[in-house]
Amino acid sequence: MQLALFPLSAHLLPGGVMPLRIFEPRYLRMIAEAQTREFALCMLDPRQPDALRNMYPIATRVRIIDFDRLPDGLLGIKVQGVERLRIRDLWQEGDGLRVCDAQPLPPWQGGRLPQDQRNLAQALREVFSDYPEYAALYHEPAWDDACWVAQRWIEVLPIPAEQKQWLMACEDYRPALRLLSNLLVTSH
Structure with a gap:
């Protein structure tokens, strides 16, 4: 195309x-x-x-x-x-x-955010709370959708572009969730 x-x-x-x-x-x-x-x-x-x-x-x-x-x-x-x-x-x-x-590239299939990764959605909610102009772009956030949460994190996370490109090229969102879980554990 x-x-x-x-x-x-x-x-x-x-x-x-x-x-x-x-x-x-x-x-x-x-x-x-x-x-x-x-x-x-x-x-x-x-x-x-x-x-x-x-x-x-x-x-x-x-x-x-x-x-x-x-x-x-x-x-x-x-x-x-x-x-x-x-x-x-x-x-x-x-x-x-x-x-x-x-x-x-094949679309990432959505799925329910696993219970042990719900903290990722909660942390993203805090980002939305801290940046209301960003939150206003999303009328219906999909907090329970693992794919949606991973994609929004990839967009806002301050990591090198090369790492974001690697995550975007993956077959699904699971590597992003693993990285995010590790980052969240390390930061707390």
Whole structure:
């Protein structure tokens, strides 16, 4: 599948919601073409010397769920993650918009959060409480869904991008839950 790319310094996974400010002409075009050519959020890789290819390989296809004109006159959109992708090839169009050929990755299957990992949902609730603007993005948090909890943690956890990419490339969310459980035990 061919998609436009919107590079960021953050990750978004399926089910995740993120507000974006759009102002560069190439990204305004990307939004205008979103009905005919979907786009994906990807993360910049500052270690990559080739400026055209300075992106990590795992991205997330998104859909626009809301848009508005911001007080500063810029276009504000809200996107939701749809599916994880592996970027296979990428190129740049005349206005600088990067486009990729990507392969969808199998979706992680949701499941009930195990009893011994309920503390992960509780800790995430505390993050939501500390950051109400982030919490406001999620009208119906899925606190009992292990996949949803793992994905939100991957998005907000301050770990290196390489580690997030490794977790995003996994076949399911279990490695993320193991890492999170270990981190939570270590921090308390």
